[in-house]
Amino acid sequence: MPYRYRPLAMFSALLGWFGLALQLWFSVRLALDEGHSAFHGVWIYLGYYTILTNLLIAAVLTAAALDTPTAVSRFLLRPGVQTAAAMSIVIVSAVYNLMLRQLWTPTGWVLVADVIVHDLMPPLYVLYWWLAVPKASLRWPQVIAWQSYPAGYFTYVLLRGAVNGWYPYPFLDVKALGYLQVVLDALGVLVAFIVVALLLVALGRWQARRQGDAVPEAA
Template identity: 30%
Template sequence: MCKYRPVTTNTANEAAAPVASTPVAVRVLRLLFAFYGLTALLWIPIRNADGFSLSNYLSYFTIESNILAVIVLLVGALRDPQSRTWQSVRGAVTLYMVITGIIYAVLLANIDVNLNDAWINSALHRILPLVMLLDWVFFASRHRISEIRSLQWLLFPVIYAVYTLIRGPIVDWYPYPFMDPRHQGYLALFIGFVVLGIAMALMALAVNAVGRLGAGLRGRNAAKS
């Protein structure tokens, strides 16, 4: 028998619609994948204790997005909040993980990014991005997130790019070859950023769209129950 939680809709004239609560099994899976991701994140500095640079480690978008994903999975497992703000956070972090997975597959799959353990590489670049996307689609919020809000999710990647370009010349190190202007020049870097920006904007809209689709399917299934 399904349990329901009332969630207010966008318009004041609409009645609160019942939303099926997240099954316990799903929350357990979230917890397990959170610990899986946390293990992968911690194993990197443990394995590379000699000469390990924490500042460089935390300057990888992959690491930052996976840290956020672990937090979102833990909160979703332990509390499962249904507020509009939290669901927007979920969508944003899902986008960052999708970006991580796609950028790795397209630009970094054959490049050394200091993840020599295959299981860590798969965990951070393939498995956890897929887990976050599936969780977002099949257990999406019933709150409608606007296209403008989903594009605002890109603020974090923009801040990350600015941070990387400021820090890079200072420490003479860049986390990814496509963000390194020393060999390609700033013009090519700018053009690449424009292309990436357009691609990420499309990803943001797509993540939002599949979330809405999943929410609609979930709502119809709950109504039938």
């Protein structure tokens, strides 16, 4: 990554980790207040797609800012991985703002954490992606491979819910909606993932051509 973009990556990474730390603190504190263990708070924390995706983009941004030659960093900094992360964080923001924001009214530091993970990190990461990620290697078939992350998360939610009856989002609540409706809801969100991914690949390949990079037409 060009050095001039590392300050953006570092600032975004620090902000992302701060927001995640706040969210973890509140999750653990809520669990303790309700008579559960701290581990229960961590377990609930790791049930949200928002949290998992913010962890992913914070890790990507950290790898970009530090530029250390490790296997993990090389994986995270692959253009395909960084673009898949962009796809996911865009959906996080869209689903939250269109379907979930009206369900609660956070205040104080809870609001700060909420704004960071849902409102600040998505545009910051997309800005980083646009400026710093090389995109000539992006291929249309990658769009399908990228769906393994949301599909894996959906399976994870169903398995967790089958064990303890807890579902992180209303549109995935099997107890309230039944499996058929939840699967239909998930398919609708999957279509949104695919549309966003196609748009990102199209934009990325267009940008690469504008910059004079070789982009195979039949990729």
